[in-house]
Amino acid sequence: MKKASTLRDDFPILNREVNGKPLIYLDNAATTQKPKVVIDRVSSFLSEENANIHRGVHHLSMNATKAYDQARSAVAKFINANSDNEIIFVRGATEAINLVANSFGKSLLEKGDEILVTEMEHHANIVPWQLVARETGAKVIPIAITDHGEIDLNDFESKINKRTKIASFIHVSNALGTINPAKRMIQILKAKDIPVLLDGAQAVAHQAVNVQDLGCDFYVFSSHKIFGPDGMGVLYGRNELLSKMSPYQGGGDMIEVVSFDGTTFREPPERFEAGTPNISGAIGLKEAIDYINDLGWDTIEKIESSLLKYCTEKLSSIPSLKIIGTAQKKVPVLSFTMSSAHPHDIATILDSKGIAVRAGHHCAQPLMKRLGVSATTRASLSFYNNVEEIDQLGEALEQVSKIFEN
């Protein structure tokens, strides 16, 4: 097992300074940093192996195609998909949800039908459904959450009815850190034959995901939130559903035969990957997955659960601070408010000490409204953070209190 102290050396950016202080990066829910192996792999692909895929018979193109296909296999294995063909490469979790809303939702939904989401969704899992609802006459129905930031399971069951045609909810909350009881909820939905999409953008960096065990129909995530390149993401869909879905975008690579009399489309995944994809992104993502696999989920979860505990205790010891999101099961994401200081002022003061956090509504305005706050400050941790950094965060927050409470 690798030691936490040497893990940091894998991430070159953690050696830099910000505002004259060593960087303390606590904005991992926004994007994670990249290990050197990922940076080097993307660089070596671009400098030595670059070519377009699925086209040339020349050496470079064949090898690039092979590397791209291997990335797909790595992702399929990573989330335990049944087959590589169930993995579609997209730009990110947002595009994946839009794809499902358009190619699956639109043909399924009729006037009066209901799309079930929760009050803790990221905007990316609200707006695509609202757009489809506007076109089809369906409605987006939010499931209530509790004051602790957990899904209200009674409300969840009471909102399921014969008009419920699809459910789409967040696996782990980006704003609160809550790990939702996805498997249990999916069992209830599947018992009524309701298709389910899980937004895994925040989940995949913190725990092993097994889509077959979860039982979901679709699972989406972004590469940049699991130590891979940005502009790259994954849609997992059960083959049975994908094979019946219409294309999302048209273009090269997704067709069989094109003529002005009519065009036929390829099978998934190619049907949903129009145009030249993000080849270096896919290759970088594979490297990130290899890195996580080498490290192992046991190691990651062990480090992160102790960091979460330590950080929760540290923040709780600051009198004017209130942690927002106190679910029983959480990843190391800590949102908080301070009675005297606004999140933006807190973030500015932390930044002056080299500490990067997020302030604002975290792309979850309905959630903020539900919790009665206009914004929060969020410290989101990864396995490469350490207790010294949390101590520095605590000290800086004490100073915030001093500045604003005088």
Add this chain to the structure above:
Amino acid sequence: MDDLSDLYQEIILSHNKRPRNSDPLDPSTGQAEGFNPLCGDKLTVYVRNSENFLETVSCDTDGCAISRASGSIMTTMVANKEIIEVEKLIEDTKLLLTGEDEPEVDLIEHGDMAALIGVRKFPARIKCATLAWHALESALKGNNEATTE
């Protein structure tokens, strides 16, 4: 003083804690909402004015210390002035906060707004400081919404 103490000067903290003229005006002749969609800062500026004269102004802010202080200071500076003077103050303030060249601060001309000059070192926060002023401009023009975008 370092940049941070420049930003959070005593005068800013005082306006943040007790914003002046923060109640809605009744009666008013106009109002405009200021909204920064990036961070969610939200404020409403109320005005009571004739064609040429701004009698009084209030600013109700739900936002950070910088946006609250800027709105509060603004209300103390622009009331009881000819509209033409107010328009000049708005332009001067924008220049003070966002002008390319380092401005020469004139304590008489800029008043307490001079305390907000520290925001220039924090590009991410400049919009917090200009929001109330954009909303005032909108309220006087009869538009009821201003955003920082």
